[in-house]
Amino acid sequence: MLNYPSDSTVLRGLGGVSFVTGAHQFRSGVQWHWANSGRINANDTAYTFVNGSPAQVTYAVADNSSTTIARSLGLYAQDRWQMHRLTLNGGLRLDYLNTRINAAHVNPGKYWSALDFPAIDNVPNWKDVTVRLGASLDVFGNGRTALKWNAGKYLEAMQVTFADAVNPLITSANQVATRNWNDNTGCATCISGDFVPQEGELGAISNPNFATSNVGIRYDPAVATGWGKRAWNWETSISVQHQLLDGLSVDAGYYRRWRGNFRVTDNLTLTPADYDPFCVTAPNDSRLPNGGGYSVCGLYDINPAKFNATADNVVTSADHFGKQTEVFNSVDIAISARLSRTLTLQGGTSTGRVETNSCFIVDSPQSTLNCNVKPPFQTQSRIVAIYRTPFLGLRTSLTFQSNPGPQILATWSAPASAVTGLGRALAGSARNVLGVPLIAPGTIYGERTNQMDFRLARDIKLVGRLRVEGQFDVYNVLNDNAVISQNNAFGSSWQSPIGILSGRLYKFGALLRF
Numbered sequence: 001m002l003n004y005p006s007d008s009t010v011l012r013g014l015g016g017v018s019f020v021t022g023a024h025q026f027r028s029g030v031q032w033h034w035a036n037s038g039r040i041n042a043n044d045t046a047y048t049f050v051n052g053s054p055a056q057v058t059y060a061v062a063d064n065s066s067t068t069i070a071r072s073l074g075l076y077a078q079d080r081w082q083m084h085r086l087t088l089n090g091g092l093r094l095d096y097l098n099t100r101i102n103a104a105h106v107n108p109g110k111y112w113s114a115l116d117f118p119a120i121d122n123v124p125n126w127k128d129v130t131v132r133l134g135a136s137l138d139v140f141g142n143g144r145t146a147l148k149w150n151a152g153k154y155l156e157a158m159q160v161t162f163a164d165a166v167n168p169l170i171t172s173a174n175q176v177a178t179r180n181w182n183d184n185t186g187c188a189t190c191i192s193g194d195f196v197p198q199e200g201e202l203g204a205i206s207n208p209n210f211a212t213s214n215v216g217i218r219y220d221p222a223v224a225t226g227w228g229k230r231a232w233n234w235e236t237s238i239s240v241q242h243q244l245l246d247g248l249s250v251d252a253g254y255y256r257r258w259r260g261n262f263r264v265t266d267n268l269t270l271t272p273a274d275y276d277p278f279c280v281t282a283p284n285d286s287r288l289p290n291g292g293g294y295s296v297c298g299l300y301d302i303n304p305a306k307f308n309a310t311a312d313n314v315v316t317s318a319d320h321f322g323k324q325t326e327v328f329n330s331v332d333i334a335i336s337a338r339l340s341r342t343l344t345l346q347g348g349t350s351t352g353r354v355e356t357n358s359c360f361i362v363d364s365p366q367s368t369l370n371c372n373v374k375p376p377f378q379t380q381s382r383i384v385a386i387y388r389t390p391f392l393g394l395r396t397s398l399t400f401q402s403n404p405g406p407q408i409l410a411t412w413s414a415p416a417s418a419v420t421g422l423g424r425a426l427a428g429s430a431r432n433v434l435g436v437p438l439i440a441p442g443t444i445y446g447e448r449t450n451q452m453d454f455r456l457a458r459d460i461k462l463v464g465r466l467r468v469e470g471q472f473d474v475y476n477v478l479n480d481n482a483v484i485s486q487n488n489a490f491g492s493s494w495q496s497p498i499g500i501l502s503g504r505l506y507k508f509g510a511l512l513r514f
Contacts, residue, residue, distance in 0.1 A: 010035040028077040037160045038066040044110050047181075047197070050413045050432055051491060054183040057197045059111050061175045061211050067160040067167065071098040078132075085141050089134035095155060097126045097230075099163045106169065112211030123163040125225040128155055130232075144243040148253075151236040158230065165315065168215045177210035179203050180430050203429040208310045220316035223263055231261040239332075247338035255352070257328040262318035262358075269312050270363045275300035277365070278422035280414045280436050287495065288410065288438060295420070296436055298369035307427040322360025328352060342390060347383030375442030378404040392458065399453045405446030406483060410438035412490040438490055449482040449501055467513045475505040 016029025048056035078091040101123060106115040134150035164170045180203035184192045187200030209216035223229050239253025279297040282288060318324040330352025337345045359371040382401040389396070414433040416426055426433065454474040461467050484499040 023082040025080040026078070029075075031074040031076075033069065033072050035069040035072075035159065036066060037068075054181045054195060054197070054201075055413075055432060057179050057181045057202060059177045059179075059205075059210060061106060061112055061115075061169065062109050066102045066104075067163045068100050068102055069097070069159060070100050071096060072159075073097075085138040087136045089132070089150075091132040091152075093130045093132075095126070095128045095130070095230075097124060097158065099123055099160060101163050101167050104169055115211065115213055117168050117213065117215075120163075120166070122225055123166060123219060124158075124223075124229070126230045127227045128230050128232075129227075130155060146241045147238075148241070149236075149238045151234065153232055153234050156231040156233075162224075166215070166217050166219060168213075175210075177205050177207035179205050180428055182429070182431060204308050206308060206428065208308050214310065216311045217265070217313040217315065220314050223261075223315065223317050229261065231259065231263070233257055233259040249336050251332075251334040251336075251348075253332050255328075255330045255332065259326045262324040263315050264318045264321065264362050265313050265315050266321075267311050267313050267363050269309055270302075270306060272361050272363065272365050274303050274306045275364050275366070276303060276422060276424075279420045280412075280418045280433060281420060282412070282438050283418075283490075289444075292438075296438060297421075298366060299433065299436065300364050300366040301422060301433075302364070302427050304424070304427045318358070318360075321362055322358075324358045324360070326354065326356045328354045342388045344386045345383070346386075347381070349379050349381045351377050351379040353377050370437060370440050373440075373442045375407075378445075380404065395455075395457045397455045401451050403449045403451075405448050406485050407441065408439065408444040408446055408486070408495065409441060409488040410490040410494060411488055412436040412438050446483050446486065449484065450478065450480055451482075451501060452477040465514055469511040469513070471507075471509040471511065473505075473507040473509070475507070476501060476503060479504040 010033060012031075012033040014029065014031045016027060019026040044060055044062055046058040046060070047054065048058065073096040074093060076091065076093040078089070080090075081088045099122075101120040103119040104117045106112070106117075108114045130153040132150070132152035134152075135148070137147045139145040139147050169175055179197075181197050182201050182203075183195060183197075187198065190198045190200045207216075235255075235257045237253055237255040239251060241249065241251040243249045277297070278299050278301060279295045280299060282292045282294050282296055285292040330350055332348065332350045334348035335346070339345060353375050355374045357372045359368050361367055380401070380403050382399070384400075385398045387396045388394070412435075414436045416431055416433070419426065419433060454477050456472045457469055459467055459469050480501055481503065482501045483497045484501060486498055487493050487496045
């Protein structure tokens with residue numbers, strides 16, 4: 001396993017001014033920070049096993065690299081006006097981010113000679129203007145019905161991640177390479193089954209740029225510099241809150257979020273014609289759709305002549321190849337009822353889904369496999385009952401929540417014997433096709449999780465202002481053992497629980513106030 005310890009130094013600053021009158025509020029300010037992030041990797045080899053058999057060796061360059069956020073600046077202004085029953089909010093923000101990859105020297109190591117890399121500036125050099133808008137209307141002027149709307153653009157959270165993607169000492173374009181490993185190859189000078197990789201047991205190296213000064217990956221200047229190039233998401237919502245009766249109100253809203261400025265990596269030395277199609281026959285298994293045995297097609301293997309060709313990767317806009325989308329839609333309903341001085345009920349549901357589409361080809365046509373994911377709408381629900389007893393001053397609460405089960409996938413490391421239609425051996429003498437999806441995403445989900453929690457509390461006055469609150473909690477009253485997450489790698493342990501809802505738990509506590 002490869003581990004990458006890191007350290008960082010950060011300096012931050014902020015300032016702001018406000019102007020407030022009865023119906024008008026104006027705020028503006030500035031935020032900035034400078035940072036230097038470093039990473040150390042002292043490991044050079046990792047091993048991959050499939051069902052206990054050697055499958056792959058990974059080489060990594062030991063390094064000591066650093067990235068500097070030269071400038072991260074935000075200027076903002078917000079304005080709020082209240083006009084009779086209507087309240088309007090507006091805001092503008094200017095963001096500027098400039099990051100540099102520092103020059104680096106690598107001492108000679110097990111798999112490489114000494115290397116030197118120059119500094120890389122403007123990764124990125126972004127300037128963006130975002131807007132936030134909102135409105136709230138007291139519909140009837142009696143304070144019982146409010147109509148609310150808001151919309152805003154938000155930028156991706158990005159510090160040194162963007163620069164690290166093309167840092168020759170961090171990205172796999174230079175630092176990492178793999179070789180297929182057959183420990184029972186029959187190599188005359190090798191010892192079969194000793195779990196020690198030797199040259200005669202290893203296939204071709206996957207990355208000819210490994211441990212060279214050829215960076216192998218870079219940004220298209222059109223996505224790394226300029227105005228409006230940063231990935232973003234727009235969010236908007238409209239909701240209505242209505243007080244039906246004294247102590248009874250309902251809130252219903254529609255929420256939508258969509259993303260843009262997607263990026264893809266294009267290897268300029270490859271075209272879709274450099275990949276050959278094939279299928280894989282799924283194993284027979286009663287847990288698979290229709291019992292398995294079906295063909296999974298839309299898979300592609302690179303032509304052996306191109307397997308270890310020198311890469312020339314350019315990170316560019318997805319819009320050059322097609323339209324990529326990611327859209328979230330949700331309808332939320334919440335109800336609050338105060339039925340008496342001692343009993344309050346609160347609850348609601350949230351029903352939504354995320355749809356994604358990236359049905360275009362960059363290099364490998366396999367990118368169109370399961371490229372349009374449209375899962376069913378799923379509902380989360382929650383209800384809370386709070387009751388204060390008229391005697392002894394006891395406060396009790398009961399919470400019930402029901403959430404959708406985890407998505408079930410089946411990612412198979414398919415043996416070469418399951419391949420059909422290729423007409424040749426897999427490139428690089430691979431023994432397995434890694435990551436074959438036997439179940440389309442967004443189609444199968446596990447059982448819902450139903451959880452009930454209980455609390456009992458009481459305040460006790462001690463001396464003067466000194467008070468203590470005794471607490472008794474029961475977590476997961478129903479002792480439900482629903483699966484939270486499971487193993488999605490198809491094999492003997494497929495769907496084995498990785499995480500389950502914790503069993504019933506009792507807790508006693510005390511809160512001292514003075």
